[in-house]
Amino acid sequence: MTMPDSQRPLTILIAADTYPPHVNGAAQFGYRLAKGMTGRGHNVHVLACRQDKGKSYTEFREEGTVHRLRSHSVPTHEYFRITFPWEIRKEISLLFDKVKPDVVHIQSHYMIGEHVLYEAVKRGIRVVATNHFMPENLNPFLPFPQWFKDIVGRISWKDMGKVMGQADVVTTPTPLAAKAMHQHAFLRKVLPLSNGIDSAAYEVKDGEVIEPHHFPTVLFAGRLAEEKHVNVLIDAVAKTPVELGVRLEIVGGGEVRAALEAQVARLGLQDRVKFLGLASDAELRLAYIRADLFCMPGTAELQSLVTLEAMSASTPVLLADAMALPHLVRDGENGYLFTPNDSNDLAAKITRVLQLPPEELKQMGKASRCMVEPHSIEGTLQTFEDLYRGASYEDKAV
Template structure:
């Protein structure tokens, strides 16, 4: 059934990851819930508990959050799993109680799978969004590569089977949509940006940010294998010592100990700074304090942190992998570098840091101009259309 054009909707966001988890999908779900709530919709979020205990309900500023009983994944320090039978039973009961206008599933694993299947049984409109590459699982599965390849193929197949049941399927970029068509057989995926509030990272009127007396390269994200922060650290070690470049690393994760060991091994302890998790205000300042932002990851379907840095008018140096190339044009707002190549990364960082201040400012403005094309308001408009019954073809005409 199509909802009335102006009536508030009851939306259930089904997510395997949600704050306090720190990752791109979690941030997207939180921002989506907050924006929908601000528009007057009744928002419910379905996610795993972050600790032991039975199903519970939390009322937050942005939504009513339903947490399902979960167990810790033994190969990951923070990720938690919900058993399939419990997810199906709990989600089915919740759907019967809430009768939402739409279910927005954020993946095809565990909670996402159960939400799609249970919504289908009840003929509830479902939208599916993919933030994940099945290969992202590989560092956390203790199996040989031949077996991991089988897991990946099966995961792509399951993605096609499950998300194919939805009224519309989305992903953040056109490249990700093409990848899903190739591997999951989903031929009509809508590339809808995760969206960003660029004003949150711009220099506010009258605001001043104290800048250090040395150049700063910034990385923001999880300290995970696929982020390849080690490549960035090695690149810092290859830069001309006369530049006195410092690296600030914002975020945390399972690779913190190996990365700290690498810093010690390279003798970079006085120039590489691990800041851990920071507040939104501290992150805002970190972006504005930096001279250049670097994302060396090779599994990015969009990279919200790169967009945040671009919103702060920073040149970016990004790995030439997956969706990152659509954010940068060499010499315009930064550079791409060969993934996994610290020498090429060092050369591209040097090109930015040795450019005259006027040129760096021009590159920063070019970054900002690209970032504003991903305005969050437009993203929410498109999802509202899908929630209310618009066809993928109607939405595609606006992209």
Template sequence: MIRDTHESPLTVLIAADTYPPDVNGAAVFCHRLATALHERGHDVHVVAARSEAGEDMVEHRPEATVHRLRSHRAFTHEYYRLVTPWHAARAIDALLAEIRPDVVHAQCHYMIGQAAVNAAERRRVRTVSTNHFMPENLDPFLPFPQWVRDIVSRNSWRDMGRIMGKGVMVTTPTALAAKAMSEHAGLHGVLPISNGIDAAKYELAPGEVVDRPGHPVVLFVGRLAVEKNVDVLIRAVAHLARVRPDLDVHLEIVGDGEQRDRLDRITEEEGVQGRVRRLGHVSEEELRAAYLRADVFCQPGTAELQSLVSLEAMSASTPVVLADAMALPHLVDEGVNGWMFPPGDHVALAERIARVLDLPEAERAAYGAASHAKAMQHSARRTVDVFEAIYRGATPAEVRAML
């Protein structure tokens, strides 16, 4: 139960299988949520896996008290770490007994999320679940035939419904993701609540001058993972180099991951080493600069539940070309702020990029303005307002009225 008055600070436990220094959309969302809740005066705790070997530990970070659990390296992934179910169950049950949270907000249904939901159910703590993950995201890391992966996916969907359904409310970033959860996990009434974006952070400041190169830049930001399909984007740039050399298109890739060596090989095979810059992980300031100097932002991924990086690029008034897959279409008004392309089709992607770059400067600026306007619909402040209301006992009908 929520204690004291509406204005009293809450003790919130965020249960996350991934949290910074991990670099991915779910980790970023959890960090931003924790930061915003802390700024509102709440006592925020996060439970997550340790990012290196070692026993359980506690980090006192600016945004939260972070309880790190002993973890083990996933042998099929270069940085993802797993907490055993039995250790997660013991550690999180003890943590709930110690901090006595008003609400548990689970960000997943795997090891840490499942243990947190089960412990909260036993202790009658209000529980909210948010899904950032598609079971298909596991495919590249399962060294099994496809028929085995399909079984794992079906079981994962089933477990999602069984575990997340225990809480008072289930959310996910988009209506398309909510529909998928209804169809595959049997979770009905899932509320689509945007991850939220602070658009002002990426806007051009008055009098600010962007240092642009002397050629058009297409930008990708994200993990270099199989499902991101960055190879398709590299091949699209190579195709443009052959059929539209007049455009002189260059590609910047921000991020890192297990596909880096493969992408470097494809870049070399396509002969576009001089057109592709792989920048790796960059600072927040460097990322903002990359968004502002880009002429087009591209997300070719096919398993996006929202795509925070696309929203960040749109906040910087950048036209977008996104794959027509999962939740990406809700970010595109075709011919207004950008275009979609059939997933995996590098020729079609090249053609959509050329459409944007061929626009007169004023029309391209109008695309960028439309992107910014669309990003403004995903206010980070409203997202935190909604979750705070849920923590305090808002009903689904009350939440829908806020959306």
């Protein structure tokens, strides 16, 4: 008996310019996408950079077969790697010959994503393209004056339109990002599709006992980068009432950690601010559950998976009123928005939330948990599988 095309396992090639062990939302999405599609019975291959010097190689991991391309470090970023077209084009072509993908899913229009798309188009293979960030996200890593960065940004938007315009379907995590791609990359059809979250993974299990913090605790999780503005959060904690005893936990690593540690020392907050470094999934889950409040002060978030994870753990949130973050807050219900880069406003709202009676704080957390339901990872995976099998933008647009 022949299996219907709608049920036949697919061979999927995911092209990711950033992928674990990278620590960022796009890298985590690529990993979860691969793992989810493998779990659905598909044959998944991931093409990404290797993290050190050396020739390209292949590794077999739980989420699929990961092909690591030779790459080169950049002086302005602690872990990001770049690939050179003349080194990867032939390897990409040979990989297509070997893998014979039914569909290609690129995660950006840069480097690997770009050349995988060109190869797929040349061979008549279906392409889904997802954009996870704005060209402006590169600004902190470009050692140039702002006028030159603006030129780079315009060129990058133009390239995004040129590359992703050749895909069969283009997606991005939020309606705000889709609007930006319409306006700046001139992409006519962009499908807003959440990165998805396995919200049940962050719930307290039956019989599980997790000790609360002894002091009201704010949590930040993410890459310690300039655009995250963790310095604003540290300043805000310093401005909260001493008698409230607010503590701050910072999960993650990045290029500004040394500067943040110096700021904590300068403010005399060593006993109130703890840098936890990179954390395992299990450690991060516990941090979300134990926190009284989660804060994301970043101003360049296209969705913020860490915020969705914190909300899944029934944690109230304080988020900067910037980019896509306002979509994750109902003021006064599950938390508050604050004015970006305004430590006074943030301090006032940290104080307001952490002075709430325990039952009201718990209700805020429950509201957060309810709000993540539309971001189900299963719904996201099903939609992408439908797109891989030929569904169009019109089929999935709401």
